[in-house]
Amino acid sequence: MAAAASSQQQPVLTYWDRNPPFAAVALAQHANLALQHAADPKATNKTTATLKFPSGEELVGVPIIVKFLTRLGAQNGSNLYGPTPLSACQVDQWIETSLQLVSGQQFEALCGRLSDYLSLRSFFVGYDVTAADMAIWGQLQACPLWKKVRQSPSAAHLARWFDHISNLPACAAAVEDLSPSKKREAAAAADTAAGKGGGDVGSFDVGLPNAQMGKVVTRFPPEPSGYLHIGHAKAALLNQHFANIYQGKLLVRFDDTNPTKEKDEFVENIIKDMQTLGLQYETITYTSDYFPQMLDLGERLIKAGVLYADDTPVDQMREERMHGIESKRRSRSVEETLAMFKEMQAGSEEGLKNCLRFKLDMQAGNKALRDPVAFRCNLQHHWRTAHKYKVGLRNGYMHF
Numbered sequence: 001m002a003a004a005a006s007s008q009q010q011p012v013l014t015y016w017d018r019n020p021p022f023a024a025v026a027l028a029q030h031a032n033l034a035l036q037h038a039a040d041p042k043a044t045n046k047t048t049a050t051l052k053f054p055s056g057e058e059l060v061g062v063p064i065i066v067k068f069l070t071r072l073g074a075q076n077g078s079n080l081y082g083p084t085p086l087s088a089c090q091v092d093q094w095i096e097t098s099l100q101l102v103s104g105q106q107f108e109a110l111c112g113r114l115s116d117y118l119s120l121r122s123f124f125v126g127y128d129v130t131a132a133d134m135a136i137w138g139q140l141q142a143c144p145l146w147k148k149v150r151q152s153p154s155a156a157h158l159a160r161w162f163d164h165i166s167n168l169p170a171c172a173a174a175v176e177d178l179s180p181s182k183k184r185e186a187a188a189a190a191d192t193a194a195g196k197g198g199g200d201v202g203s204f205d206v207g208l209p210n211a212q213m214g215k216v217v218t219r220f221p222p223e224p225s226g227y228l229h230i231g232h233a234k235a236a237l238l239n240q241h242f243a244n245i246y247q248g249k250l251l252v253r254f255d256d257t258n259p260t261k262e263k264d265e266f267v268e269n270i271i272k273d274m275q276t277l278g279l280q281y282e283t284i285t286y287t288s289d290y291f292p293q294m295l296d297l298g299e300r301l302i303k304a305g306v307l308y309a310d311d312t313p314v315d316q317m318r319e320e321r322m323h324g325i326e327s328k329r330r331s332r333s334v335e336e337t338l339a340m341f342k343e344m345q346a347g348s349e350e351g352l353k354n355c356l357r358f359k360l361d362m363q364a365g366n367k368a369l370r371d372p373v374a375f376r377c378n379l380q381h382h383w384r385t386a387h388k389y390k391v392g393l394r395n396g397y398m399h400f
Contacts, residue, residue: 011053012036013065016043020178022171023098023138024049024065027131029170031073031080063095063135070131080131090125094132101139103278108149115158122161129168137165141175144244145280208242216248220274220281224254224383225261228273240279249282256288257392259380267383288384294393295345298356298375302341307374308332309340311353321370324362330371344377347390352377 015021017039028035040047051059051068059065070080070091081088100110114136118124124132140146140162150159165171208216218239222232243250252274256262274281301307310317310329320327332340343351356375364370377391 010034010036011051012038013049013051014038014040014043015049016040016045016047018045019047019049019142021049021062021065021138022141022174022178023062023134024051024069025178026138026168026171026174027066027069027073027080027134029173030129030134030168031069031078032076033069033073035069061099062138063099066095066131066135066138067092080129080134082126082128082130087125087130091130091132094124095135098132098135098139101136101143103143103145103280105275107143107145108152108154111146111149111158112152112154115155118157118161122164129165133161133165134171137162137171138174141166141171144240145278147247148280148282208246211242211246214247216242216246217251218243218248219251219253220279221253221255222270223258224256224263224266224270225258226266228270233273233277236274236277236279244280250280252279252281252284254284254286256286256382256384259378259382262383264383286384288382288389291385291389291392295389295391298341298393299338301374302337302356303334305334306359307337307356308359309337309344309354310357311355321362321367324370326362327357327371330359341375341391344375344391345389347377347379351391352379 013021013024013035015037020039021037025035025037027033048060049062049065051065053059059068070078073080081091101107123129124136140158146162149155150162166175220236220239222228228236240250242248254267254270256267271284298307308327308330309332310327312320312327312329317327319325337356340351340354341356344354344356345351355373355377357371358374360369360371362370373394375391375393379387379390381387382389
């Protein structure tokens with residue numbers, strides 16, 4: 001590992017490739033230590049970074065590994081513990097604190113406290129880089145939530161410090177060496193070249209063809225009509241995964257278009273569950289934010305001849321669609337349909353009898369495309385907009 005270990009086999013640092021030991025590798029680079037490291041192909045999210053010695057002994061966890069490397073580096077003249085016993089104890093304390101920097105509800109608050117501490121400091125201990133800086137930098141580098149939190153004014157001093165440490169040659173080299181996205185891209189390219197498939201093991205290790213770094217935007221659209229289940233969690237984490245590996249962003253939009261079933265209770269619980277999952281979303285919006293635009297869209301589609309108002313009874317409409325029979329209202333004029341659309345928005349007796357349908361192909365083999373309903377009245381109280389909007393776009397079209 002170093003001069004002191006040149007006569008014997010070196011220990012090896014193993015880890016889960018999605019949680020790389022940035023601090024240990026960067027510290028070894030900074031202290032001129034030849035550290036062997038490799039991702040464990042059998043590792044999972046429960047795997048802890050481990051330094052394995054030829055004797056069979058192990059050091060488990062980044063903090064103890066960082067402390068070991070710092071002591072070993074001192075033999076080569078590196079002084080990452082600071083100049084005094086007091087500074088060495090302070091460094092150890094910060095190394096232990098770094099363990100708390102993981103995605104969760106307390107992450108942003110802890111970053112705020114660290115930022116306040118750095119308001120008049122360039123380093124965590126003393127006036128030069130120590131193992132404390134390496135340990136905290138490594139945890140932030142590995143935490144997906146840091147990318148969002150660093151934009152907060154409350155983390156301004158921490159972000160300034162982080163950028164400074166990231167520009168150190170040893171830290172930059174560690175990121176280049178350990179970046180999970182780079183390794184996955186290389187592995188995917190190698191598998192493609194070798195003609196390998198994905199196998200029968202579930203994995204998020206898939207790529208997005210032609211995706212550009214920094215431009216990928218994913219969306220998690222829960223409907224606030226119930227609590228999250230395992231399928232929601234999988235969808236949310238998959239969207240988070242792609243946003244992370246392509247350095248993009250995740251948006252959350254509540255699809256609140258069914259006032260009959262929706263409650264603010266569900267919204268509050270879904271937000272809490274997303275925090276438990278550690279989702280790092282850019283913003284939360286609601287489909288109901290866009291109700292005015294949807295009504296405007298409906299009017300424009302009517303004027304373009306794409307929508308027509310139809311008061312055919314539901315059962316008769318279903319029967320006509322099954323047999324490819326055009327509605328008697330299909331030839332309604334634009335002016336008449338516009339007038340009826342206003343009646344629908346007012347929730348009048350005549351408006352409630354009507355819906356707006358797309359004018360597509362009544363002979364389409366896919367019967368779902370035979371003039372489907374686009375807008376329909378709903379007088380139910382909406383948990384956000386109350387009774388302001390009495391007509392809305394059908395739920396199936398909200399995802400486009």
